[in-house]
Amino acid sequence: MKTHKTRTTTPPAASHALQTSDPHRMVVEDLTETICRFLPDGTFTYANEVYCRFFGKTREELIGLPWRPFVVAADMLLIESMLRMLTPKNPVVVIENRVHDGKGQVRWMQFVNRGFFDSNGELLEMQSVGRDITERVLAEQRLQEGEQRWKFALESSGFGVWDWDITRNTFFRSSQFKMMLGYGSDEPIGGAELGWQAMVHPDDLLETELAVNDHLTQRADDFAREFRMRCKDGSWKWVMSRGKVIRRDEQHRALRMTGTLEDISRRKAAEEREAHNLQLIVEGAPCDAVLEAIVCSVEAGHPGMRCSIMLADETGTRLHLAAAPSLPEYVRKALDGTPISADNGICGVATFTGRRVICADVLADPQLEPFHKLAEKARLRACWSEPVVSGSGDVLGAFACYRREIHAPDQMELQAITAAARLAALAIEREERRQALQVSEERYARAKRATTDGLWVWNLLTGETYLSPRWKMMLGFAGTDHLGKYQESFMSRLHPDDWPRVQAARKAHFEHRVPYQVELRLCTKNGEYRWFLTRGEADWNEQGEAVRMTGTISDISDRKQTEGALLESEQRFRAVFEQAAVGVAEMETATGRFLNVNQRICEINQRTRDEMLRMTYKDTTFPEDLPKSMQRMEELKSGKIRSYNLEKRNLLPDGTVKWVNLTVSPMWLPGEPPLRHVAVIEDITERKRVEQELQESEQRFRAIFEQAAVGVAVIDTPSGRYLSVNQRMCEINRRSREEMLQMTFMDVTYQDDLQDDLNQMEELKAGRISSFHMEKRNVAPNGELTWINQTVSPMWRLGEPPLRHIAVVKDITERKQAELNYRLELAYNQALVTHTDAFIIGLDMAGRFVHANAAFIEAMGYTKKQVIGKTPWEIGLMDAAETVRSKERFARLLRGEKNPPTDSRLRTKSGEWRSVELRSTGTFKPDGSLDRIVVTGTDMTERYRLQQEVLRVVEQEQARVGHDLHDGVGQTMTGIVSLLEALESDLQGEPRQQAQRIHELLRQSVAEVRHMSHGLSPTSVKYRGLVGALQLLAETVRTNFRTPCLCEVDPGFVIQNNDIETHLFRIAQEAVNNALRHGKPSKVKLSLLAAVKTAATLERAADKIKNCIKRLGKISHPLDSSQPHWRAADDQSQTPARSRRDLSLSL
Template sequence: MKTRKTSTTAVPAPPHALLTPDSYRTVVEDLTELICRFRPDGTITYVNEVYCRFFGKTHEELIGMPWQPSVVADDLSLIEGRLRMLSPKTPVVVIENRVYDGKKRVRWMEFVNRAFFDAQGHLQEMQSVGRDITERVQAEQRLQEGEQRWKFALESSGFGVWDWDLASNKIFRSSQFKMMLGFGANEWIPGSENGWHPLVHPDDLAGTEKAVNDHLTCKSDDFVHEFRMRCKDGSWKWVMGRGKVIVRDVENRALRMTGTLEDISRRKAAEEREAHNLQLIVEGAPYTAVLEAIVRSVEAGNQGMRCSIMLADKTGTRLEMVAAPSLPEYVKKALDGTPISPDIGICGVATFTGKRVICADIRSEPRLEAYHRLSEKARLSSCWSEPVVSGTGQVLGAFACYRREIHNPDQAEIQTITAAARLAALAIEGEKRRLELLVSEERYARAMRATTDGLWDWNLITGGTYLSPRWKQMLGFDDDEPLGTDQEAFMSRLHPEDWPRVKAARQEHFDKRVPYQVELRLRTKKGDFRWFLTRGEADWDEQGQPIRMTGTISDISDRKQAEQALRESEQRFRAVFEQAAVGVAEMDTVTGRFLNVNQRICEINLRTRAEMLKLTFKELTCAEDLPRSLERMEALKAGKIRNYNLEKRNILPDGTVKWVNLTVSPMWLPGEEPLRHVAVVEDITERKRVEQALQESEQRFRAVFEQAAVGVAVIDTPTGRFLSVNQRMCEINRRSSEEMLKLTFMDITCSDDLQDDLSQMEALKAGKIPSFKLEKRNVGPDGEQHWIHLTVSPMWRPGEPPLRHIAVVEDITERKQVELNYLRELAYNQALVSHTSAFIAVLDLEGRFVHANSAFSATMGYAQEQIIGKTPWELGLMDEAETARSQERFARLMRGEENPPADSRMRTKSGEWRYVEIRSTVTRKPDGTYDRIVVTGTDMTERNRLQQEVLRVVEQEQARVGHDLHDGVGQTMTGIVSLVEALESDLAGDTRQQAQRIHELLRQSVSEVRRMSHGLSPTGVKYRGLVGALRLLAETVRTNFRTPCECNVDPAIAPQANDIETHLFRIAQEAVNNALRHGKPSQVKISLQQVGPKEAELRIEDDGAGMKKPKSGKKNGIGVRVMDYRANLIGARLTIKNKVKRGVVVTCRFDIAAGKK
């Protein structure tokens, strides 16, 4: 939700709160704020004129409607959540949220929401007072967006940021800085309180200190240095530190330095792996081991990558698998023997064409159709191949990379495999040279054997040694010059460093009988040492002990010189590509021309290799940066510095510039002529862009600070003095900026509020709270007090001393005046709460009491704490029958069915029965779901007593009228019938027929009078009982109404109380009469049966036209209401339902526990 901030204020409230009185409407109409009142379900009950104008509607259009549609949908859930938190202790909440005004524009509003509660703490109504804060919010959002852009630019660069205050030796480290070393963003780094020295590797400390001091003392333009730092887990990580002094004093001493930290551990690891591979080549390791090491190093630096090296066979037509440590054996077997062809296989094509081949999706590459099934089995989806090319341009084979996912290699991956292919070519060429050397040695050995070159013989028993003339000649001696006849002659000329190897080789030959062959140095007659290769073989006696050893010696000095030259060549190669991941170039120091460049430096300068080799570095360098670059180069050539680092701008072909970090190292030794040097270039354009964005963000922040719609101040925490204030802060406090900067916040705070402010400030300084908000009064220059809402946040980080904090102030004087008006309204409402005579109860959705008013307690005798959390039936307020009826009404209410008022019998705490008219309704939450059930009741006990008395008198009067009809009118009409019969016999013709007609009408009238007298008089029930009366009623229907009537009654059901039998009979009589009168049924059924252990059911069913539903707003007919009333009098449950097709079913269930005979 986009609501910005909320606050809840605890305002003392009277124990009872009702609806807002109309007497305050005149006052609120004059206010400039939007005011509305609404019920807990959101229905608006009042709005002022300002509210109507803002939303572009009239009072009539707003009253009775919910307030939610005017709110932006995303803000609804939090608003409703905050409103649900209101309570009698905290009846006010301030919420900032978005609404749609009358022109459908989104506006930010601040609403002060107050809840009104009754005596039991139940919410009755809420009132909101709002004001438009759109301009203020927009200003704050612009400020926040500026800060977020600054933060995003900083964090997304991947660099850690540090800021060093040299005066206090305090260093700020960004979250990225900490996470780079394995710490959490807010985690404290152990030892960091002592500066940066404890975190630097001991071996790198001296160099790092020198680089820092050189910059602090202006010996270098900036600080750039690579070193290792300790991580949280104790490991060391290589980083590139860059920084610059940004503040110096008048004596040019550094006061503040800031910079970045970059993780270069991956680059260092790659360099170490490459150095290891080069070392293997230099040391002459088997080329297969070297190639496998190259493959493994590439795989180690590229997670998920599988690599292989395949070389052309002797025929030059097929490729042989040489190194693929991570590929399955079946893959290596399938690829071994791949033809070198322009259209089969990635490696075959690359070897044939001598060009790189990339396949992002193996299964879509026609040239790999033969390998589709193999790739599916091995789960390899992409591959690319780099040709392995010798120094002479011969394609030796291919270096291949595979991945499980569909993938196109990025530039870094291409650079990696290109360098690996070149290194593999170097190893293969070294192996070729080694094989050629072996052949040469074999030829030389044959020649030596043919000329008996350098023979020696050593008697291991006597120590006697024979040295051939050729042996002596190789050392510069003539044959007749004595050299000794024992081992001393040999040992005295052996180089001291070679003895351990000679001794070990001899011992291994004696112990294991492996061929004896060792390279060693001997001192010649001239005193210099030359390299020799000696071979030999021993003779053993029967016991296996060596007794004699004979061998040869060859001068291999020339070969050693060739190997030394090879090593030096390989070392130069390694120096050129030592930092292959960045731009590298070999330069002519005298002219500045590029002699050799790698691919990366071409990419950085957006030029081809051919274009680069035609240029000098002066032509690439921006004119403003060239003097500084030339000055450093002259110092390097003069031997004043051994290397240098420089940030400068290079000019691209389109005329734009690119920032680079340049590192220059000489390729000459001290004393040699400066002819060539190596330049390593890194693209830092993005870093420079981030630094520029950071500077612009800070400028935007300052502009937002000055133009904020709220008061903002930076305050000195120890003294409380204002250090910086914006214009709005001055306006709120009725003072100029100069006046504010001379004051402390204590000077302008009302004395009654000062202690609270100071207490919160102490808690903030102690780190107990992260920030605080406070409503207090400030005093203006004229002594007038005005209310403000204060938000204070620290400007120091955890662990730092509390030096400054920021205060945001909003003028809430008008809002406080509104709150005072609320308190007056509450006092007025309190006088109204105790004058209701009806009781009101609130139940939860399980039927448990949540609240009941004082009228309920007075009527039923229960205190609040005795009923809360219990259902009415758990309290024993109802008997079993009434409980069942109540639960049935409850269920209908929960199903959303119509639930008309009902009379209920309820037991008080003292045991007295009270008759109550119950009305129930369910309230809903804003989302439409049920919330609470509100039950209102009116004590009808006295009314029911009077009604029962009236009913008794009516019954008596009906009985009297029935007797009079039977004994008076009935007897008289019977006599008339007799007279008409006598007269009929004396008449003739038409007169006789008329007399017969009169006789028939009189006879029918006598029957009707008897029926009416029987209906009015309950004597049938009195003398026959309920069962007999029902049977008589059925017979009457059959006889008088000519309608079939089935009567099925249980004779065991006979309540002893005459009034219960009378009411049940009257219910049956009314139901039958209604059916006959309105339904015109073809059949009526009367049933009286037991339906449970304690219940019986009276059921009247017909198949007539059915009962029409009453029109909206009208009650049921008098007959239905009389039946329901009689049922309530005897505690019965009456149900009247239309049947599915035709007819009506009337059921009346009553308790027979005390009515069994």
């Protein structure tokens, strides 16, 4: 319809009426809805107070303005198109659109727009009544998002989702639903337009429809049914469908139903394979065929797996291969005869220990080295073996599984092999019982042949019958009793139920000459029936007619009882074995009483075994579920169904209920009376609880979202705008929630990191990656940078447009700053360690090198490879004495004690000795325990060499000064004293007294000079000690005087008194100097011996040293080789032979 702009100078009558003061206007002003009127061109002519308050304008400001600026631009086309639909016949349209309120916020409004037309149908004015529906729209959006999330969660777990609008009879089927049936996610399902019934297998349709109708009519709380559905390729697939009506009208009629679809074809196939295997066992198939069927069943359920069964031989020492259809012939030959031992192969170990053995990688196991070539050739990388254990606990063999790749079995694979091993044990035990029974029958036959079986002869022409005495005795008669001579004597005692079998055997023998052998029951004399085995053969005349039949009869009642007991035992074992991991019960069909139950069913019902055996299934079933359970049982008993599955509630002793999944199977064969059945029960209470809690997932998700310790945001993928953020995301970005929702992630990302973020987003949107993880910087409002760890995941599924994604953000600013500080500190420490001249060594708790810096490596001549991992003592850095001292210092550090600095001599790789000052300390772990030993060293070799040179020069200078004082001034003054003594003897009186005084003064001067020469303390003694000084003196003699000089020092000799050391050195020095100057010795030997052991002898030794000093002080002329020298090694002075030219001084 076309609209025309109308210019008026006065408001229309309707607008004028609204603006007049009357009761109607007061009502309009008091309404909670917004009311406005506007012309066809959109100009306001009226607005009530609610409208003005909502949009933050006064009435005067609104009148004359257009309404379009208040509307969100994206909704403009919708509004205009809807307004164009106003006609005199359709004067009202309802529009829901977004507007900007007075605060600038976007709000959802619902406007009821009415047009006012003149008599010609011309649009004069429009009135709009609006109400705020923002909360409703947001709630609907949240509800839609919640539905999408739970549908996504269900499909992610492998369930298909369906939704049935019952009123319109339309279906929604999820992509997983379609893919489960072989269709594409967007491909329509063939035949779906005919209804869901067309997709269900005809044999399952009736029961499925009944189950759906029961739930629709509220006869059942929910719908759950297993049935077959047609796939795209025409095949049928077993599925489990569950559903529930989620909306009903006031009359409780179902309007909408939703549910899930689960693929159970693999479980059904496994159940069929298990049933087939058990059927083989029950029917008495050959053991080899049964074992091979078990192996094939496991392999079919686990593609890529190869299996074998190995059984112990009669000796119990080796395994022979019983079944391995998928293994190559050369592998079967290699495995056959494997020894049973604790260390040979996998099956051999499993059989020997009776425990499961798992090897995820055969080629990596050194114990399986003999099998490595075989495994590599056959590509058998993984193997695990389960022992096959009999009911009595004996290990019969082993069931093995192989994989071509490295693989550790999961729980399902272990359960499968455990069940297969038990089934194999059942088959093997049955075969053993069958063989034992066969042996027993053969023995019985031999025993029977040794005795006389009953004999009978039947004349087919006359009907006369001969029964031997033994025949009669078997029935309790005497051999002479007359039982009749015709066939009736036999037929009258035959059990009525056996007559058809006897008649069929006779017919087969007469017509097809099939050997006559039949088991039958005959009535004995006391009225009881006993089982007999009768065999016979007819005689034929020339015309091929049977004329006579002769046979024997044997009593097999005992064997029948054994077979009956065996059959009953096998049936019970089968029932328990089929569902060993769930509750299993053997039940009496007529009464519903529990006859035998396993432990799991007792746990599910929270009752003891004795309590369960006194009850029926009716006692444990919740009353509301009992009719359905009884109905299905009647169908089973009547033969309408072979088994049934039902979800129901069981009543516990405390009055609470537990949901169970019940599977019932008969224990009778077709045609037999329904005596017993097996019930398998699975506890599904938890599953039911999960389904109920699924409805609360939206609230929990919102709580987790807001309380998360990391920042979480939902982002619009095309624009990058934040749609939803939690509080932590706001704190990390230092902005309010309102500020964040007005920004994009590009606004808060640091420019240097933005391109990498955008590139990753493009990869995610293109489907090339499923998510991405990165570290980047965000910019705070004040310009500061915040380091974050960001993980981005899509919220769309494969094939859907990329609309939204979720970002999880963690603040890592402190970690980044710590990493930077650590790198700077590490670089500084490495530079410091690398460029220092000092040795820096790290040792572990065993004393092994863990670090050695460049200064140590260069100075000592070793490579790092030669020292790392070894102790200093192992590589020969020290001599024996230093090694002992070094280990003592190391032990003190381990005890937590400190070590003072010490000088050590270290041997380089080339054998050179270096003097090093060592300092050591320990580093500690956070718990206070010792972690490492750090040793630093300063190479003092050059310093010590210079010190020795200085000491040697000083010693020489002091020796020269002492020599000048002693031999120069001292000797001259001694000569003057001698002359003065002679002069004194010639003088008399006063001159003689003067000469005596001069003589005394000169003698004092000589003593003073000698004291001065002795008092010059040698520096070598001060810095080196007595031992070092003597060694230096010996070196000086060898160097300066070209005289061999040997210094022999007792290493245990220690002198604590510095004066005694000095005096001893001066004695040796003066004796050596006098000998060298006056005696010309060929060699000199200095000996320092520790002969003084006690304090008394030390005191005597000290006295003797003083005497020696005094004696040397009294020598007034030089010493030569003919004069005695002193030996201060014992309490006697010894004078060597005058003829020796060697000087030996012992201290």
